[in-house]
Amino acid sequence: MLEKLLYQGLIGLSFSMYLWLLSAGLTLAFGVLGVLNFAHGSLFMLGAYASFTFYGKLGLNFWLSIGLSLASVGIVGAILEGLFFRRIYDLDLPYQLILTFGFILIFDDLVKMIWGGVAMIPPMPRFFEGNLIVFDRPFPIYNLFIIFAGLAVALILWLVLEKTWWGRMIRASATDREMAGAIGINIPTLFTTVFVFSAMLAAVGGALGTPVRVVAPGIGTAMIVQAFVITVIGGLGNLKGAFVGALIVGILTSFGILLFPVFELFIIFVVMAIVLLVRPEGLFGK
């Protein structure tokens, strides 16, 4: 029994890392730009489709295709921020949300137009095929890779935000936008780079996730609520919180499927509501 639970925990851990990749960019963008981006899930979906095309269709090298997916979603992010998002930072919440929602509609149909409406299963890279035997059960090597990738992204994010000049500028403008601008930080440019960075984080999640999940239109809208749950649990705009939130949601989902399959999704939203009611600033909020 214990082994079964540990194994399920491990499965949950790999799912958590996947969720973490998805939510990191969302919470970063919210923390700095102050906009809750509904279309973040769509950027994730675009990342998945891009890597499906580069790797599955064109047969490029796995790592190269991930790099290309990142670059292309990054460009989409730059266009989005440069043309649209930068005009809504001072608007009321409903307008911000509905503009980002408009992009969900656009991207969902765009994807259908280009790749068709059917769900597709991309191929698994050969060097990640196969299973490890953990507690007498097969554990896909790819899941192990996802765990490491998630931890690596967390480490990179921490290094970038804490140790580089750019990270320092980001933290400064997240704390006080006007003051940061007053001491010479070019806020519009910084915001664009942060948004592109956040879009690329979404793309990493989408691109790395493709070999284990189906690629279909609408995965963006399904994933974005999960990301909302995670960012709310951790505290909106809090990266450390998002990491812990992803762990909680991932492991809870994994055990939920095992223990109470009917209410697995329900429980996650109960946790979200409880956090909002008891500690709206999130587990790691100020």
Place this chain on the structure above:
Amino acid sequence: MGDQQNLVLYLFGPIIPVFQCSDPPKDHWSLLIDFMKLRIVFFAALILFLLLLPAFAGKYLLYMSIHILLLSVFALGFNLLLGYTGLLSFGQAGFFAVGAYASAKILLLVPSLLLGIMAGVVAAGIAALILGYLCVRHTRIYFSMLTLSFGMMIYSLAWKWRDVTGGDDGLVGIPRAAFEIPGIFRISMSEMGSYYYFVLVISLIAIFMLYRIVNSPFGLTLKGIRDSENRVAFAGISIRKYRLISFTIAGLYAGLAGSFLPPLENTVTPPIAHWTHSAEPVLVTLLGGIHTFAGPIVGAMLFYVIKDIIVRFTQYWLIWFGSIVVLLVLLFRGGVVIFITEKIWPLLKRKQGDRT
């Protein structure tokens, strides 16, 4: 030219005040007179048009009109929260679904349309009262997130709790039962036209009741809370209680809209509870105009008209609708109604003034 402008003023002049919601509170009768008399040209025409619609409209147009009425009721209730109370709910689809599922359940048990609709409204109202009690503790984005989480809870129940909700197949074979009070009268609803009249009459009553609510001292208090929470609180008014009542009314309207659906479609499925469906009232309210009473109605009409037009040209209508939404936020933030009353209307007026 001049005569044409006069004609425009003559025909559409009476519409304009309907769209503005800044009148001070009035008593019941003068409101009813306002509602009917002052705008009598417009309303007589509109209601006559709506009443005569089944005479010349095909089944499809009637079906669309029912959907427009349904979305109008849904969005009007939502706008009581957003436009009048200043709270953005992203979980209204949850109450819509509670209404739809409750009325479907009742209709499957007892074939009585009235009972089904009442069950939907009551169930949604109770759900809104209970969840609202928790939701109104917060405002702004935390309120939106909290409503989103409750809405998604309802969605996950609709999707997974197979014994009660039928799971992802939903509930099927719901009859469009007759509108009947046993022993007094019975009107069959098997014709689309009859069901259209039923929805039309109930919607008009509901819309007038809401008009009455927003123009009452209660509505004024809500607007006060929206604009300056602290001042209203200092006046000794329990803000939370007012927000809760507003939330419950919005839930009742969502439930009413939801309970219109099962008899129309003969089926209910979980996607009506999904958060993307919660975005629909937000969308049409912003489209029509958030700070006007009729905004959501105009938005609901535009929503279906735009959809119907685009679908004729391409199956990918969401790209174009999404683009319209983006342009709306960037260019016409007040919504269509404000755009007409504040941009086009004064233009016509000024031209008329120039000549005299």
